[in-house]
Amino acid sequence: MYDIVVIGAGVVGGMIARELTRYQLSVCIIEKQRDVAMGASKANSGIVHAGFDAKEGSLKALLNVRGSEMMADVAKELGVHYKNNGSLVVGFTDEDIQAINGLYERGVKNGVKNLRVLSKEEVKALEPNISDNVIGALHAPTGGIVCPYMLTVASVGNAMDNGAVLKTDFEVTSIEYTNGVYKVSSPTETVEAAYVINAAGVYSDKIAAMAGYGSFTVTPRKGEYMLLDRECGNLVSHTIFKVPTKMGKGILVSPTVDGNLLLGPTSVNIEDKDNVETTKEGIDAIVAGSTVCVDGIPLRSVITSFTGLRAVGDTGDFIIEAAGDHFVNVGGIESPGLSSAPAIAVYVTDLLAKMGMELKKNENFCPTRKIFRAAESKYHKVICRCETISEGEILTAIHTNPGAKDIDGIKRRTRSGMGRCQGGFCMPYVADILARELGTSLLDVTKFGGKSNLLVGKVKEVQA
Numbered sequence: 001m002y003d004i005v006v007i008g009a010g011v012v013g014g015m016i017a018r019e020l021t022r023y024q025l026s027v028c029i030i031e032k033q034r035d036v037a038m039g040a041s042k043a044n045s046g047i048v049h050a051g052f053d054a055k056e057g058s059l060k061a062l063l064n065v066r067g068s069e070m071m072a073d074v075a076k077e078l079g080v081h082y083k084n085n086g087s088l089v090v091g092f093t094d095e096d097i098q099a100i101n102g103l104y105e106r107g108v109k110n111g112v113k114n115l116r117v118l119s120k121e122e123v124k125a126l127e128p129n130i131s132d133n134v135i136g137a138l139h140a141p142t143g144g145i146v147c148p149y150m151l152t153v154a155s156v157g158n159a160m161d162n163g164a165v166l167k168t169d170f171e172v173t174s175i176e177y178t179n180g181v182y183k184v185s186s187p188t189e190t191v192e193a194a195y196v197i198n199a200a201g202v203y204s205d206k207i208a209a210m211a212g213y214g215s216f217t218v219t220p221r222k223g224e225y226m227l228l229d230r231e232c233g234n235l236v237s238h239t240i241f242k243v244p245t246k247m248g249k250g251i252l253v254s255p256t257v258d259g260n261l262l263l264g265p266t267s268v269n270i271e272d273k274d275n276v277e278t279t280k281e282g283i284d285a286i287v288a289g290s291t292v293c294v295d296g297i298p299l300r301s302v303i304t305s306f307t308g309l310r311a312v313g314d315t316g317d318f319i320i321e322a323a324g325d326h327f328v329n330v331g332g333i334e335s336p337g338l339s340s341a342p343a344i345a346v347y348v349t350d351l352l353a354k355m356g357m358e359l360k361k362n363e364n365f366c367p368t369r370k371i372f373r374a375a376e377s378k379y380h381k382v383i384c385r386c387e388t389i390s391e392g393e394i395l396t397a398i399h400t401n402p403g404a405k406d407i408d409g410i411k412r413r414t415r416s417g418m419g420r421c422q423g424g425f426c427m428p429y430v431a432d433i434l435a436r437e438l439g440t441s442l443l444d445v446t447k448f449g450g451k452s453n454l455l456v457g458k459v460k461e462v463q464a
Contacts (some may be wrong), residue, residue: 005193009036013199014155019345024360032171034449037152039201043308046148047325049336050140052107061110065335066343077367078154081257087143087239100138105451113304149412160401175211195326202273204313204331213323219312224282225264229301231260251289263290276307310334372399384426386419408448
């Protein structure tokens with residue numbers, strides 16, 4: 001039996017689990033997918049928002065500003081790329097400037113530091129490739145960028161290094177509470193715990209209802225993106241937003257911490273909580289929205305497109321509540337959820353203390369990750385030429401908590417397969433390394449778990 005089980009191994013669940021291992025608690029993280037960061041955490045903008053957009057007095061405002069201020073130190077501890085590049089909300093009409101002045105005032109109330117409203121000349125001096133139609137902008141120098149899936153991998157990994165247990169392929173089918181003990185079950189396994197944290201993303205409403213605490217609903221909001229080659233990464237240095245609407249912050253143009261250029265996302269409410277298909281309509285909307293703000297975007301350099309789902313709660317704010325006996329809902333964590341994640345973890349831990357959980361400091365807690373180191377010669381053999389990723393780095397990804405089990409797991413941890421050829425050359429070599437290190441057949445290697453096997457048999461054994 002565990003002291004606490006965290007349902008969901010996204011960035012919020014990972015950060016909560018890591019924070020809990022600072023104390024003498026037994027922690028179990030359960031995730032329905034084969035790997036961590038398989039929901040919203042693998043497909044979002046990676047923006048660390050400054051905190052000027054959320055309504056003053058809301059949990060979003062409070063935790064965004066706190067999380068943004070914590071992010072640089074957290075990323076450094078976890079060995080994750082973070083860059084304080086700042087953000088600009090650009091305006092093209094008098095109505096936009098009026099809205100920008102409103103964002104400035106809200107940001108000041110929220111405690112965002114060093115906000116400024118810039119003239120056209122000041123904007124163009126910072127970003128020469130901004131459209132000449134710009135007439136002003138809000139400058140938030142505390143904004144930043146981070147790799148969202150690596151932040152998730154690292155936070156879960158550090159929690160595991162400090163004693164947490166990760167169970168993947170664990171889809172929750174029932175939750176029972178008897179005599180102070182929760183039994184959380186999948187079709188094949190049951191875990192018991194005194195406390196439960198529901199951090200299940202777009203499925204958090206379903207998990208809450210399963211436990212008898214379903215006081216909210218979550219709507220998946222689909223966002224499509226386009227990613228450009230690294231040669232385009234210096235087109236802008238800041239994250240460029242348009243004035244936000246009720247559907248979100250709109251199409252952005254931003255560098256990534258790995259040097260690419262990111263365009264998107266769209267914002268469309270849907271019903272299917274697993275629909276991550278890209279569409280022509282989405283791509284068209286991204287092109288139209290991004291080229292309005294920034295001139296000279298080299299769209300011929302797009303190397304991939306992808307879709308993420310945001311968990312939009314029905315309250316308009318983050319839903320972080322003591323829902324019942326030793327059960328905490330952490331739902332509706334849409335943008336700025338990534339930015340807020342470190343602060344959400346502290347907030348939830350404080351809530352658990354108020355609920356009666358005894359928190360004794362873990363004197364052995366280590367905030368940095370334990371990294372597997374392969375033989376030195378393995379780091380001299382390049383497997384992915386586009387991103388210059390070595391066999392040693394792939395071995396590190398497999399043998400460092402939480403170890404990669406499939407092609408996409410390697411991709412997220414190392415960037416092998418994220419370059420121009422999108423894995424066209426390196427995938428067979430990565431598959432061979434996975435099979436060897438996991439002690440399995442090449443036929444069992446998958447792209448992302450489930451039935452996504454790369455191979456169906458040996459050529460000589462396939463009948464015509």
